[in-house]
Amino acid sequence: MINDKTIKQVLKRVAEEFAFMFTEEVEDTVYEIPSNLVESEMEFFGPIRGKVIMIAPEEFCKIVISNVLGIEDIDGEEISVSVEEALCEFLNIFCGNLLTESFGEDVIFDLYPPKSGKTDLEYWGEMLSNEKFICVLIEEYPVYVCIKIK
Secondary structure (H helix, E strand, O other): OOOHHHHHHHHHHHHHHOOOOOEEEOOOOOOOOOOOEEEEEEEEEOOOEEEEEEEEEHHHHHHHHHHHHOOOOOOOOOOOOOHHHHHHHHHHHHHHHHHHHHHOOOOOOEEOOOEEEEEOHHHHHHHHHHOOOEEEEEOOEEEEEEEEEO
């Protein structure tokens, strides 16, 4: 089953191995929330059905792009990857790893492509009060994850 400890372990592993980023845990679920947030979500179906929501600052997404593509200054470069696409790919890898870690390699899940967009603080505040998010600092940026089982 999916639990908080597994979510944090998988998030740490994906950040380190895929995006070459360092993580640290935060004791409080709520960390200082930046104003430029990107939200991505993806659904999965299998022995259980659910959705993973990930919210992160744009600056975090830019670092993912920079590290994965090997571009030192993405603001000065012409790149075809948006911050939304970067978070979608990070979420896609996280979700696949989380399901495998939680249920094993022999269990089959259908993963729907992630959707992403920018979110505003009002919407974020509403979500935070209604859902259980786990926060991990990745390169000192708060990355929030919520797993909703249907």
